[in-house]
Amino acid sequence: MKDIISEGLFDRAKDSIPGGVNSPVRAFKDVDLVPPFITKANGSKIYDEDGNEYIDYVGSYGPMILGHNRKIVNDKLKEQVDKSLSYGAPTRLEVEIAELIKEIVPSVEMIRMVNSGTEATMSAIRLARGYTGKNKIVKFAGNYHGHGDSLLVQAGSGALTHGVPSSSGVPENITEETIVAEYNKIESVRDIFEKYGDDIAAIIMEPVSGNMGVVPSTKEFMDYVRKITKEHKSLLIIDEVMTGFRLALSGAQSIYNVDPDITCFGKIIGGGLPVGAYGGKKEIMKCIAPLGPVYQAGTLSGNPLSVTAGIVTLRYLKDNPNVYVELERKAEKLQIGIEEAIKEFNIEATVNRVGSMMTVFFSKEKVTNYEQAKKSNLKDFAKYFSLMLENGIYLPPSQFETFFISDAHTEEDIEKTIQVVRKAFKNMQ
Ligand SMILES: Cc1ncc(COP(=O)(O)O)c(C=O)c1O
Incomplete structure (x- = not known):
């Protein structure tokens, strides 16, 4: 994947907007990558200037609970x-x-x-x-x-x-x-x-x-x-x-x-x-x-x-109260898939999830407060993030964010995401 157009836009952006972005996390600084510049989104998918499609777990950092373009x-x-x-x-x-x-x-x-x-x-x-x-x-x-x-x-x-x-x-x-x-x-x-x-x-x-x-x-x-x-x-x-x-x-x-x-x-x-x-x-x-x-x-x-x-x-x-039942079900399925992969590939990571909010902490310890969260291995996070992005999964670009499951995520999205997590973890072994 070559992000030629996003890269060019990011260079232009940096000349006119501090850090090239209108909110700091979007600059992908923690993961040291060029952020994809987005053109549109639909349902659970988001699309960038370079023609890439991703399954979106950012959901505009929370608002898009019904999915995009509903x-x-x-x-x-x-x-x-x-x-x-x-x-x-x-x-x-x-x-x-x-x-x-x-x-x-x-x-x-x-x-x-x-x-x-x-x-x-x-x-x-x-x-x-x-x-x-x-x-x-x-x-x-x-x-x-x-x-x-x-x-x-x-x-x-x-x-x-x-x-x-x-x-x-x-x-x-x-x-x-x-x-x-x-x-x-x-x-x-x-x-x-x-x-x-x-x-x-x-x-x-x-x-x-x-x-x-x-x-x-x-x-x-x-x-x-x-x-x-x-x-x-x-x-x-x-x-x-x-x-x-x-x-x-x-x-x-x-x-x-x-x-x-x-x-x-x-x-x-x-x-x-x-x-x-x-x-x-x-x-x-x-x-x-x-x-x-x-x-x-x-x-x-x-x-x-x-x-x-x-x-x-x-x-x-x-x-439609069933939305919450489905969010819980899909998020739980994703959590289980990730936890199984953590075990299988012997990755030092732990998953925190409440309903449709979830974080994979690259930490051995359970995370219950900020001190513990800060002990996460940020290099491992950056590697995982980059592998996920390369394989079409758009996550928040920081260890200290949550990813959001929406009503638009399909069974297929969750299964594909688990496959990509497995591939990423295998690569990180
Ligand atoms: C819990 C919480 N409070 C306040 C804010 C600030 O909201 P805004 O970014 O719309 O100013 C955020 C943003 O993510 C948040 O997560």
């Missing part, structure tokens, strides 16, 4: 396009999506649409601070909540120190208010609350993290986080940007049976168009402008195209 979504979008693209005024569509999300996710009593997951988490944090009158935020190492300043934080040198910026350009006095705790470690959260207890506005967490590879929180951990936030009158913000409507119709919170104060959404609720949202208890949501003093706004928020794609996608998922 007719029910695109037909409605075409109808909406003829009614103009944006009005900056209230629409029936916004009422419908708000009611739909409230109906599906009972912890959400009111919801505000924004344009990305980043905006959703940034706004949720402002709201938590405004509502509680406190400033500190607790987040977990390895959880990602977008690129808002106060969340671009890594742990300080000791467990109980304030976070330090993980990006240049983020002032330390902003991250000083963010404390980084260890995921799945109750003692870590307990110690932080003992020290800062009544100054903590909220804990924000991914219920199942997809941003250090797939790592689920334990039920015990989730229950503890809910309990301690309640005890200290802090809010629990569950970031379901990735897991919402994916792990179950009502999201990870329905699996864990947890009742968060605020939930952040993105990805699937826009059906592939730019979107985000945050919602929660009425008493809290009423603090947002124009009702309350917490300011948040957006020229294109709730725009009719994203909302239309979201409504069609969510209604389809709601009306």
